[in-house]
Amino acid sequence: MALGASIRGWRHCRPVVVVDGTYLNGHYGGTLFTACTQDANNSIFILTFGIEDTENDRSWTWFLGNLKKAHGDREGLCFVSDRHNNIKNAIGNVYPGACHGICSxxxxxxxxxxxxxxxxxxxxxxxxxxxxxxxxxxxxxxxxxxxxxxxxxxxxxxRFHMPRNRYSTMTSNIVESVNAVTKSAKHFPVIALLESLWQTTQTWFCKHKDTAQGAFTTLSSKYEKYIRAMSTVMRNFKVSPINQSTFLVSGETSSFIVNIEQRTYTCRTLQVNQLPCPHALATIASMKMDPYDFCSYYYTREAYMNAY
Structure with a gap:
């Protein structure tokens, strides 16, 4: 089950998918498969659900195959899951170009x-x-x-050894949260279970859409607060130009090299998170540039609105 709203909104979320399977407690048993991601405000964005008899290579390949059929592929796609060999094998079969990270x-x-x-x-x-x-x-x-x-x-x-960017998604906690919310529905027959999951998804989407419409900042509220908090920390750093595009950013205990043209920082925080760190903000401020130009689209209010 993949709702049209999820399919349309997926391209406005970071290309990181968290997957997991959990046992159903009804008379007929079975396993509920879930795939979700996070929106621009770090809220859970449900992608799809699937029901199978058990977890094995065939069932996970079936689920991920339908996920790909509904949502397509993405450049830089990264999956996060527990250390389940069936998930690893299915990702390799269905998404050979994707990266697979283990839940820390x-x-x-x-x-x-x-x-x-x-x-x-x-x-x-x-x-x-x-x-x-x-x-x-x-x-x-x-x-x-x-x-x-x-x-x-x-x-x-x-995080350092991941060949693709998993942003800040180091665990599969968002799927565990979905499992906790839908715990009572796991006793239902299949049709009633799907209707309950549909209603939960619909409720969350309406709630997040209202939140997005009420925001008037460049970034979503969570990351707007982050940027403002980092802006106070950046005052502890001194920026010294090395040449036209390269700067030395020094603090009390550490120093970093910043290339503002190439957007490379030896602390690597900006490259990985795609959000300015205090060292980057100090350099951006000294150059009188706009810090929002250094933020990924996936953290913006526009992406938050478009996802819903």
Whole structure:
């Protein structure tokens, strides 16, 4: 089940799809497959639902094949899921050009159950490593993990090593949220279940459309607040020109090189998030440029409105 509103709005959301399957509790059993993403205000944007007997290569290939048929493909497409081999295999078959990232929360739980008994806290170095923007930062926190256990392998979960941009979607929590909201409906027969899911999607879409129409800022409200918060932090940085387009941005504890023409920053925050970080904002302000020109379309009020 893919609603027309979801199909039309998808191209105005970031090209990151989170997928998961959950058991149905009704008389006939079965599995509910869900695919969703996030809109310009980071709200959950439901793409499609599917129902199958169980999770295997065939069922996930069927679900993702129908997802592709309804929503098409996207440049830079990235999937996020738990470490389910059936999902991995299906993505490779249906979306051979897409990237597949592992949910960091599920992987952390696996690490904690396996290595947590040693008395070491793996949470802090793990979360720092997966969110690292630079190789130096990543390797520093990986050394902390290796000190706990040198068998930890950074397969598909590090932001730095992802070949495609997964933006800020490091977990599959948005699908888990949908599963929690639709928990009672999982006891219904199939037709009633689909009607309930349809009503939930419709309700959310109406709510977010009203919110989008009530915004009068360039970005959505969440990212407008982010930019304004970063604008206060940027005052702690000093900008020194190296040449016409390259600048040294210095703070109390760190320095970064910024190329304003190529929009490359050695902190890599802008390249990954496609939002100006404090170092970028300091440089943009010194050049008297518009910071909104450096924000991705996917964070704008226009994208928020167009999605609904």
């Amino acid at each position: 929360y599920h992987l952390l739980q696996n690490l904690k159950s396996r290595y947590g008994r040693s008395g070491h806290n793996v949470t802090q170095p793990f979360n720092a490593a997966i969110r690292a923007y630079t190789l130096i930062e990543y390797e520093y926190h990986m050394q902390e993990l290796y000190a706990i256990n040198n068998e930890v392998v950074p397969e598909k979960w590090s």
